[in-house]
Amino acid sequence: MYTLKKSLGQHFLKDENICKQIVGSLPVEKGMQVLEVGPGAGAITKYLLEIPDIHFKAVELDAExxxxxxxxxxxxxxxxxxxxxLETPVPYEGQFSVIGNFPYNISTQIMFRILDWREQVPVVVGMFQKEVAVRIAAKEGNKDYGILSVFLQRFYDIEFLFEVQEDAFNPPPKVKSGVIRLTRLDAPLAVKSEKKFTLLVKTAFGQRRKQLRNPLKGFFDKEYLQQPIFTKRAEELTVADFVALSEHML
Structure with missing residues (x-):
């Protein structure tokens, strides 16, 4: 048998229907490469191993x-x-999809790691704490829309697939969960400077209740700051708006 380790944020799925739904949400092609993150006790692993004609690997931190x-x-x-x-080298050459019941305590870091690998990762199916899943999938004009939404949606189309109740796990977490699917865009939005784009988005959402003219005044010349877009708040801007703004930064 095995022990549950709170230090690793372990909550294992026990609902077989949910396990099947998660695996069924991953588009499958013959010969594709798949990486499972945090297989734990194998709740979805056993179904992934049944998929014919794929190349499968799983990365797990817990030796037990x-x-x-x-x-x-x-x-x-x-x-x-x-x-x-978060530390393992890229596990495949070429394209590979990622799937997992992600440890909630590092789920945001997992998504930034996937961003680093985006050239090789066309699809991600993951379970998160529901509020994180909602935040990742949120569109502009929504209070849940934020830094993570913008960074990920620049490269991926994101769908919130379904909610998972607490009693689907052992032990039950204190929060609901949500499963999302990320599909890489055919034409991600390019920027001149990743550093400037990152600074712009983080600064804008750092004071999300204020009109953009206030937090961003040091990034643009006074004349450009008179553009109507600067009367909006961060959550009102599309990803494309942020990309366009970053091109005019000092």
């Missing part, structure tokens, strides 16, 4: 879980990476 998985699912031999997802 790796031993458990190898004993319980012989088909996983040679496919497990004992490492932190």
């Amino acid at each position: 879980k790796v031993q458990y998985l190898e004993k319980t699912f012989p088909a996983i031999q040679g496919k497990l990476i004992l490492d932190s997802f």
Whole structure:
């Protein structure tokens, strides 16, 4: 058997229908490469291993879980990476999809790691704490729309697929969960300077209740600050608006 480790944010899925739904949300093509993040006790791993004609790997930080998985699912031999997802090297050459019941305490860091790998990751299916999932998928004009929404939606189309209740887990978390799917855009929005774009978005949302003219006044010349867009608040701007603004920064 195995032990649950609170330090690793472990809440294991026990609802088989939810497990099947998550795996069923991943588009599958013959020969594709798939990486599962944090397989834990193998709730969705066992269904991933049943998919024919794919190349599968899983990265797991907990050595005890790796031993458990190898004993319980012989088909996983040679496919497990004992490492932190946040530190492991890119596990494949070429394109690979990512799936997982992501540890909630590092789920935002996981998404930034995937952003680093975006050239190789066309699809992500992940379960998050519901409020994080909602935030990632939120569109402009919504109070949940923020820094993470903008950074991810510059490269991915994001769908909130379904909610997961607390009793689907052992032990039950104190929050609801949500499953989302990210599909890489055919034409991501390019910027001249990643550094300026990042600074712009973080500064704008740092004072999200104020009109943009106030927090951003040091980034643009006085004449350009008279543009009507600066009377808006950060959450009213589309991703494309932020990209366009970043081109005019000092």
